[in-house]
Amino acid sequence: MTISFEYEADPQRIEQQSFAIIRELTELSGLSDEQQQVVMRIVHSTGIPELAPQVRFSAAACEAGLRALIKQRPILCDAEMVKQGLTKRMLAEEPLCFLNDPAVPVLAQEHQETRSMAALRFWPPFLSDAIVIIGNAPTVLFRLLEMIQQGAPKPALIIGMPVGFVGAAESKQALWDNHLALGIECITLLGRQGGSAVAASACNALLRCQRGERY
Amino acid sequence: MTISFEYEADPQRIEQQSFAIIRELTELSGLSDEQQQVVMRIVHSTGIPELAPQVRFSAAACEAGLRALIKQRPILCDAEMVKQGLTKRMLAEEPLCFLNDPAVPVLAQEHQETRSMAALRFWPPFLSDAIVIIGNAPTVLFRLLEMIQQGAPKPALIIGMPVGFVGAAESKQALWDNHLALGIECITLLGRQGGSAVAASACNALLRCQRGERY
Numbered sequence: 001m002t003i004s005f006e007y008e009a010d011p012q013r014i015e016q017q018s019f020a021i022i023r024e025l026t027e028l029s030g031l032s033d034e035q036q037q038v039v040m041r042i043v044h045s046t047g048i049p050e051l052a053p054q055v056r057f058s059a060a061a062c063e064a065g066l067r068a069l070i071k072q073r074p075i076l077c078d079a080e081m082v083k084q085g086l087t088k089r090m091l092a093e094e095p096l097c098f099l100n101d102p103a104v105p106v107l108a109q110e111h112q113e114t115r116s117m118a119a120l121r122f123w124p125p126f127l128s129d130a131i132v133i134i135g136n137a138p139t140v141l142f143r144l145l146e147m148i149q150q151g152a153p154k155p156a157l158i159i160g161m162p163v164g165f166v167g168a169a170e171s172k173q174a175l176w177d178n179h180l181a182l183g184i185e186c187i188t189l190l191g192r193q194g195g196s197a198v199a200a201s202a203c204n205a206l207l208r209c210q211r212g213e214r215y
Numbered sequence: 216m217t218i219s220f221e222y223e224a225d226p227q228r229i230e231q232q233s234f235a236i237i238r239e240l241t242e243l244s245g246l247s248d249e250q251q252q253v254v255m256r257i258v259h260s261t262g263i264p265e266l267a268p269q270v271r272f273s274a275a276a277c278e279a280g281l282r283a284l285i286k287q288r289p290i291l292c293d294a295e296m297v298k299q300g301l302t303k304r305m306l307a308e309e310p311l312c313f314l315n316d317p318a319v320p321v322l323a324q325e326h327q328e329t330r331s332m333a334a335l336r337f338w339p340p341f342l343s344d345a346i347v348i349i350g351n352a353p354t355v356l357f358r359l360l361e362m363i364q365q366g367a368p369k370p371a372l373i374i375g376m377p378v379g380f381v382g383a384a385e386s387k388q389a390l391w392d393n394h395l396a397l398g399i400e401c402i403t404l405l406g407r408q409g410g411s412a413v414a415a416s417a418c419n420a421l422l423r424c425q426r427g428e429r430y
Binding site: 002003005007008009010011014017018021022025044045046047048079080081083084085108112113114115117138139142145146149163164165166167168170171174178181182191192193194195196197 | 220222223226229232233236237240261263294296298300323329332353357364380386407408411
């Protein structure tokens with residue numbers, strides 16, 4: 001028995017074809033060039049063009065993100081998977097994630113909070129003008145909003161896209177409802193869907209825009 | 216102005232609540248205990264209960280995966296994100312991923328193939344009775360099927376869940392259509408959806424089953 005498989009193995013052609021299909025299937029009207037790139041890359045990471053209407057951008061989100069990338073500001077991630085999802089060759093410096101710091105489980109126990117929340121205790125020195133990418137834990141997004149309200153330095157951009165059934169949709173709605181009052185720029189994906197790959201993909205789109213790569 | 220947020224910060228309660236909601240929202244009828252755990256964890260990783268009907272299990276997929284875990288066979292991943300998505304504290308040994316091996320870009324160029332495919336050239340010594348998790352590249356799944364057809368050692372289980380618009384759905388359909396002829400056990404998610412987090416979640420469900428943790 002011989003089965004033969006026909007498939008495209010050229011990475012450039014795969015990428016070009018993917019984004020041609022995504023552009024055809026995705027509702028992009030009313031979006032700026034940069035916003036379109038972000039939405040298309042979110043669709044690319046999930047396989048779901050129907051997610052497009054759930055993406056929300058604050059007024060100057062893409063511009064703020066691009067400025068922070070140009071200035072090589074820190075990139076803070078709530079999970080190692082987010083870090084791994086970022087296009088490494090386009091990063092000026094290694095993104096920061098404190099979740100696996102040996103102090104984190106101890107702090108989490110002590111404060112009766114998730115390990116993800118405990119890892120945020122390391123963020124304040126890096127927060128000012130940073131890009132924050134939250135792809136995993138709703139508790140991180142809630143806690144960050146509280147910290148900013150209580151006077152923590154403001155990041156340039158929050159990409160807030162945790163996934164799940166307990167708190168994820170609520171945390172993203174809270175980000176969206178309060179970003180103006182808190183004076184923060186954000187990109188979010190309303191509803192339960194999200195995750196590390198999705199959140200990283202939004203930043204990857206900005207990294208490509210910054211280098212003039214567009215689809 | 217003071218905004219206050221109410222949210223659950225206890226990780227155990229978050230997990231319990233999540234899976235109670237997932238069980239309520241997800242069509243699980245006709246599935247074995249282990250299959251239910253896998254499907255629920257896929258839903259957990261995506262936020263999409265509607266994906267359940269797209270999951271496919273070969274006849275002894277969960278049993279074969281559990282046996283390989285007990286025997287501490289290698290776990291081969293197509294992407295670093297898949298590795299990062301596995302629940303580290305439950306793993307006997309570090310999973311293998313060769314994508315960032317310095318030889319890979321050279322091999323990819325030489326053979327005019329994706330880097331993901333080139334990384335597979337390191338797999339044969341580890342393939343026998345291993346668990347293979349493919350969350351990123353359709354080309355890896357196609358190439359692995361070709362390798363097995365050409366006589367490469369057979370893994371115990373293929374978790375094949377690449378995501379995307381070019382080749383992803385086709386590669387998973389090819390896995391599903393040919394698994395009996397090739398004599399391999401597999402878990403897949405038909406259609407365009409998938410990804411590193413989803414693929415890792417299926418293995419994470421088996422890791423929990425092996426330890427008697429069920430939801």
